[in-house]
């Protein structure tokens with residue numbers, strides 16, 4: 001059987017401002033596929049305040065923490081497990097800089113440039129490292145079978 005390159009998983013969020021616009025959601029899913037990410041799983045979620053505070057716990061105490069948690073509980077959003085070689089860096093490159101006005105100047109083709117609105121309402125999240133991706137996938141998809149995924153990876157090399 002021909003071998004394929006090792007893949008990586010990342011956790012992506014399509015945040016509430018984006019998720020509220022079904023036309024934009026369709027375009028973003030198309031963009032994800034055009035960029036050769038495989039969507040292994042996705043969920044449409046509505047968070048309680050305590051869930052948002054748990055996920056963004058590292059930002060507790062920062063000036064934008066309350067605003068961020070308020071935004072993330074303002075409506076439904078999507079959580080996705082994305083797979084491809086270098087998924088973590090590729091997805092962060094595709095979404096672009098945290099701040100959409102800066103993205104529109106420095107990275108105009110990125111998703112945050114195209115769809116993001118403000119520093120808080122920036123439409124997307126992506127894990128920033130392998131360990132974070134594992135923890136974040138576990139947070140949203142506790143049922144995800146890592147052992148099977150690892151076995152499939154080994155079989156395909």
Ligand SMILES: Nc1ncnc2c1ncn2[C@@H]1O[C@H](COP(=O)(O)OP(=O)(O)OP(=O)(O)O)[C@@H](O)[C@H]1O
Nearest residue numbers: 059064068097098119120121122124125126127128
């Ligand atoms: N200066 C800021 N003002 C308002 N909101 C901010 C600011 N910095 C970050 N945020 C919000 O907090 C989130 C997490 O911040 P972080 O610094 O981890 O950015 P990021 O890694 O680009 O974003 P994410 O973790 O969502 O992919 C951002 O996505 C944004 O919604």
